[in-house]
Amino acid sequence: MATAAEQWVLVEMVQALYEAPAYHLILEGILILWIIRLLFSKTYKLQERSDLTAKEKEELIEEWQPEPLVPPITKDHPALNYNIVSGPPSHNIVVNGKECINFASFNFLGLLDNPRVKAAALASLKKYGVGTCGPRGFYGTFDVHLDLEDRLAKFMKTEEAIIYSYGFATIASAIPAYSKRGDIVFVDRAACFAIQKGLQASRSDIKLFKHNDMADLERLLKEQEIEDQKNPRKARVTRRFIVAEGLYMNTGTICPLPELVKLKYKYKARIFLEESLSFGVLGEHGRGVTEHFGINIDDIDLISANMENSLASIGGFCCGRSFVIDHQRLSGQGYCFSASLPPLLAAAAIEALNIMEENPGIFAVLKEKCKRIHKALQGISGLKVVGEALSPAFHLQLEESTRSREKDVKLLQEIVNQCMNRGIALTQARYLEKEEKCLPPPSIRVVVTVEQTEEELEKAASTIKEVAQTVLL
């Protein structure tokens, strides 16, 4: 039955075909042909065009002109021509051929040309030579390194210390050893460049709080707490750190450590402290900002400092509990992948520590001198003193900026140059203007050391005063 019906349909169709008008058939034929063409032609012609031929590629390669490796530097760039120091950069310094009293090097305790330090370094040089020819892991660990780590840990009253061969690399390696992608770091806006680089290497989320403003920090911590409550799963694995400096390099101010510690426990964030300026300066025994505020050092998770200021050697160290510090021995990049500290520099640091331990009075003397010059420098027309009275490194900034950084820098440089002509060696605080997260205003950095006598401090203050008056008025 079914086949009969189909046949009938077929016959009908053929009949319809015969009956259809010619124009209709032609139209349909064309339509069919067009459909076939559509079916067999390539759908996207765009694709074909984007495939470059070898010749086109060659042309592109030929055409490409890279930027020069470095942009040209003008001959009078303020940072191009360095001061040249002939001889040792100690208390009396010869800068560009002029004899000056040094108010620029961070030689706070005057240990740079201390004969005992030199003798210890010399003895080490005669035993070990200069270089270590290897990283700590591969026969680059010397008995002197172990001694120094031990001594630093004991001095700071912590469980363990670890030394780096470069001050800058210390905090810059320590931060990324703990803080990873996804972790959150709360950091002071005035934090120094080494901290900024460490944070960048860690790839963590960075939250900047206003300089020394604990209310602002608490606001950020609270915001984070609310965020954490929304996503408790993520919060359980997100580490939180607060990074601060003991004595800020860029501002000369002390961090409010007691408040920081309170916030630490309230919001469960670990504290990392950079103490390059405060180590060997603050506190009765020079243990830094924890001693200054009488804070239990175990409340601070990690303290980092360089040995290039008070200790007048080279390198840096971190100290804290073994649980924290030991991790850097495998994860601190600047520790694992760099040659270790030359033993003579470690020996010099040990001797410098000895001197610090034997003469705790030295820190009170330094503080006294800081206060004296700080007071003497008040009230200079056109210049303001920025920084705390007990900070041995503080800044002189223009009271009124000319609104152009370039001009400000020139004015300050003129003051520095004239002071230098009159026997006071000073320097501007240098920054990489494009790289700094929060660029501090231009300033002259004045450094106080225990070697400067009262007369020299007076002379420096009066010289700066006079020069500032001639330059700025």
Next chain:
Amino acid sequence: MRPGPGGCCCRRPVGANGCVANGEMRNGYVRSSAAAAAGQIHHVTQNGGLYKRPFNEAFEETPMLVAVLTYVGYGVLTLFGYLRDFLRHWRIEKCHHATEREEQKDFVSLYQDFENFYTRNLYMRIRDNWNRPICSVPGARVDIMERQSHDYNWSFKYTGNTIKGVINMGSYNYLGFARNTGSCQEAAARVLEEYGVGVCSTRQEIGNLDKHEELEKLVASFLGVEAAMAYGMGFATNSMNIPALVSKGCLILSDELNHASLVLGARLSGATIRVFKHNNMQSLEKLLKDAIVYGQPRTRRPWKKILILVEGIYSMEGSIVRLPEVIALKKKYKAYLYLDEAHSIGALGPTGRGVVDYFGLNPEDVDVMMGTFTKSFGASGGYIGGKKELIDYLRTHSHSAVYATSLSPPVVEQIITAMQCIMGKDGTTLGKECIQQLAENTRYFRRRLKEMGFIIYGNEDSPVVPLMLYMPAKIGAFGREMLKRDVGVVVVGFPATPIIESRARFCLSAAHTKEILDTALKEIDEVGDLLQLKYSRHRLVPLLDRPFDETTYEETED
């Protein structure tokens, strides 16, 4: 019999079925059979014209059985690791590691547990092979402080004894300048007494001493470049200067085995990083071509500039960069070249000027010549040399010049004296002799090890000699057995190497005498038999024929 430098006889490979490319095929490889040779000639002839000297670099394939056993070894270690972690968790096994403070137990934990699994269960077992403290000059022989552990390496106690006169095959003392006597030490001592050890300021502020200027002039003339700048740390020379050279919108092409400092510098720069196969010029060329043709991903803008990062000698592979080819590619594609000569400066080339000198190339063809003073010069710190514009730019923009304390004066003096000695400016031929001695030691030591049947990686002229151990248990065993026989060696495993390619590494020195090398070789031979380390089947495969897959990965920083 010791082969003279450049002598032809020593280039003949050992092994019955080996054949060597002759003088016409300059870029010769040792091959397993004549049939295989025919298929590989194109590599030889393709690049042969660029090389003025034979370039023999070989990486023998890992034998299959060894690879399987190595994986099994790691498997067993991991299982035991889990078992012991389980026991520690239930306090059946005593915990030795430091713990969090009670007051901070409710903080987010400082470490991810997995991160420490490897350290706790694998590294800790053989920790005594690293960080061995020494108490003498790191010269040809060294005194090591004896230490003991009563708790399976969780802590060490010093017995107070020293193991005297251990042969030092670990320090990077290539030219033997690690000495506590002689002209370098005397000069350094003089400067120490005059200047003290520290500087207490940065180069841009008031820490630019006359000594630093003197050093930089000398470095520039040593390298044959217009100007140079010196920095206080080799690692930081890379990590703090690469960001000054490239930034967002630039492309960095980096060898996959580049040192951590180069990787860190590249990351900090914010540039896009693409990685090419180790010393593989096809891979590099493909990346260069694609980069220029396709431009930046997403924005489709052309790259601002392309910087190629390579090292002279790779410290874990012992390979030498194919510099003539890299330079040809860099010129063809208008890229810039950053050459890290940390291990090659002083150690390679007829006059000790590094890998550029080794291949007889023009230093001007390398845009950034970077190196360290830690190794061949027996000091510390690093340098960058190049055109005056480059150095002027770095003087104003290098992170190191603005924020880091400058080099210690006695260290500077050590570098100056050592460099003058290498240049023959001290009126002696001592420097030249050291360079020759190192080249001879290298060839002799490498040849003897190959004869013994070890698998040795790298270039036959490279003073860094990796000897393959493969299995994790053999890392510890080799290090300990060698120390028992008074030879100090460096052993490395994961993560410094791929997981199955654990190795021992010897660094040769001009201070090694033939007697010292022969003693060391005898002991290595003995331990090699004991631990069954003689894996070599003399089937050396040229690097270019290692499998080359075209996948590259990319990372972008913001």
